[in-house]
Amino acid sequence: MEIDDVELIAKCQAGSVEAFEKLALKYEKQVYTIAYRFMGSHEDACDLAQEALIKAYKSIERFRGEASFKTWIYHIVANVCRDELRRRKKGQLVSLDAPIFTEEGEINRQAEDWTYAPEIVYENKEKQELIQKVLNSLTPEYKEVLVMREIQGFSYEEIAETLECSLGTVKSRLNRARKAMKETLLAKREHFVEGSRLIR
CATH class of the missing domain: 1.10.1740.10 (RNA polymerase sigma factor, region 2, helix turn helix motif)
Incomplete structure (x- = not known):
């Protein structure tokens, strides 16, 4: 600290x-x-x-x-x-x-x-608006783990403790959330995916 x-x-x-x-x-x-x-x-x-x-x-x-x-x-x-x-x-x-x-x-x-x-x-407001729109289209479970991991920087263990679920569940949701978001972004604006801090 x-x-x-x-x-x-x-x-x-x-x-x-x-x-x-x-x-x-x-x-x-x-x-x-x-x-x-x-x-x-x-x-x-x-x-x-x-x-x-x-x-x-x-x-x-x-x-x-x-x-x-x-x-x-x-x-x-x-x-x-x-x-x-x-x-x-x-x-x-x-x-x-x-x-x-x-x-x-x-x-x-x-x-x-x-x-x-x-x-x-934000420097690239249009890209941020697109990312937010795609985030909003995800299920609450997927959106939650993405925000906690990619925006808040929580560890898998911290997410599991907060959501009261197993590490396996956290990793599974996160992988599916990333895949869903990447596919949607690619379908909408492929050039916005490159360098997105939410897709790694």
């Missing part, structure tokens, strides 16, 4: 809000990127990235350094996104654009401004 992270985490656990703000600033773009890959929507990614950072802040006292802070917070954003996708699958989705009702009336939700987030100003 980076020395800066260790110091900031210690300060966070001692009650420093400023220290957590520095950690959040350091990792917010990566957190957003993961949320975007899971959700495929800028608005959803903004809201869920923010929710993940809030969850991380509230649970920072339980962080024990058994994994890097990056891995820990990536687990949090992945869980937030999976929970949201499960809610949607069950038909219990509340629109992120819907107002919040309070005793004083309606309050419109406001997403944080991510104008300069990596997926918005």
Whole structure:
């Protein structure tokens, strides 16, 4: 773990809000990127990235350094996104654009401004949009292992532990997911496959 992270985490656990703000600033773009890959929507990614950072802040006292802070917070954003996708699958989705009702009336939700987030100003936006479109076409199981392995950089063991399945299942899903994504990309835009960081 980076020395800066260790110091900031210690300060966070001692009650420093400023220290957590520095950690959040350091990792917010990566957190957003993961949320975007899971959700495929800028608005959803903004809201869920923010929710993940809030969850991380509230649970920072339980962080024990058994994994890097990056891995820990990536687990949090992945869980937030999976929970949201499960809610949607069950038909219990509340629109992120819907107002919040309070005793004083309606309050419109406001997403944080991510104008300069990596997926918005990415060097090759067209290729990224194509990759995201293909990701969205995959089954949830395939999409999940691809994001965790290729975007989050989790090991096979970490994925298996998180998804509560065997290493064999993880490897099988990942191989099938890569094959499905490669075939779809080849069918759509063959020249976009070359150099894609999701296809190795």
